Amino acid sequence: MPMEPDAGPAHRGPAVQDRYPDDFAWCYGCGRHNPAGLHLKTYPDGDETVTVFEPRPEHMAVPGFVYGGLIASLIDCHSMATASLALYRRDGHRLGDPEPVPRCVTASLKVDYLRPTPLGVPLTVRGRVVELGQRKAVVESELYAGETLCARGQVVAVLAPPAMTPGPAGAERRPG
Numbered sequence: 001m002p003m004e005p006d007a008g009p010a011h012r013g014p015a016v017q018d019r020y021p022d023d024f025a026w027c028y029g030c031g032r033h034n035p036a037g038l039h040l041k042t043y044p045d046g047d048e049t050v051t052v053f054e055p056r057p058e059h060m061a062v063p064g065f066v067y068g069g070l071i072a073s074l075i076d077c078h079s080m081a082t083a084s085l086a087l088y089r090r091d092g093h094r095l096g097d098p099e100p101v102p103r104c105v106t107a108s109l110k111v112d113y114l115r116p117t118p119l120g121v122p123l124t125v126r127g128r129v130v131e132l133g134q135r136k137a138v139v140e141s142e143l144y145a146g147e148t149l150c151a152r153g154q155v156v157a158v159l160a161p162p163a164m165t166p167g168p169a170g171a172e173r174r175p176g
């Protein structure tokens, strides 16, 4: 069966973050060029998106449990990618097209921590767009440890305005 270019991880298609423009691929949470970053990867899954990330021991809040700031980062980056993909598709593209995926910035990030999130297991975040505007998307993302819903985020993403140009090239883009 031919591989669908817009398919999820089971189909080994590109992640949204693989298709961001190079200048906008330095984010700590998901930038493919940031050697010290988390390298989160978001894949389409029907009308939703999915990512899987296994926190490392240093991501702890207290022994055995994940730091809430990390959870917020996963929800943030996954929701930004979910919004970017929705705007890309709205413009008639499919992931895998040669045009880069547009970049969004976080206007608002709200996280509800519903249950303690255990360390030592992969976390799955599923996202979906609940409102799509011309330059804005509202995304809801849910974070699971196994079958347990541990956190829920509501995120407002705004397309980076064309006037927003990246900072100067050089050392400040190359941490460490």
Ligand SMILES: CCCCC/C=C\C/C=C\C/C=C\C/C=C\CCCC(=O)SCCNC(=O)CCNC(=O)[C@H](O)C(C)(C)COP(=O)(O)OP(=O)(O)OC[C@H]1O[C@@H](n2cnc3c(N)ncnc32)[C@H](O)[C@@H]1OP(=O)(O)O
Residues within 6 Å of the ligand: 024, 025, 027, 076, 077, 080, 103, 104, 105, 106, 107, 108, 133, 134, 135, 136, 156, 158, 160, 161, 164, 165, 166, 167
């Ligand atoms: C890194 C960000 C800043 C650096 C900029 C320089 C260059 C970068 C260029 C592109 C970005 C590339 C890569 C980004 C990398 C990583 C991203 C990962 C995620 C992050 O780590 S990113 C950092 C934290 N992020 C910020 O640093 C944003 C600071 N901020 C702003 O730059 C403005 O604030 C902005 C652009 C968000 C909006 O400003 P704006 O003037 O363009 O748009 P406007 O006000 O018209 O809002 C349009 C619609 O969004 C709604 N809206 C706005 N704010 C809202 C809020 N707080 N709550 C609910 N809704 C809100 C309005 O209600 C309206 O909705 P509606 O269309 O329905 O009326």
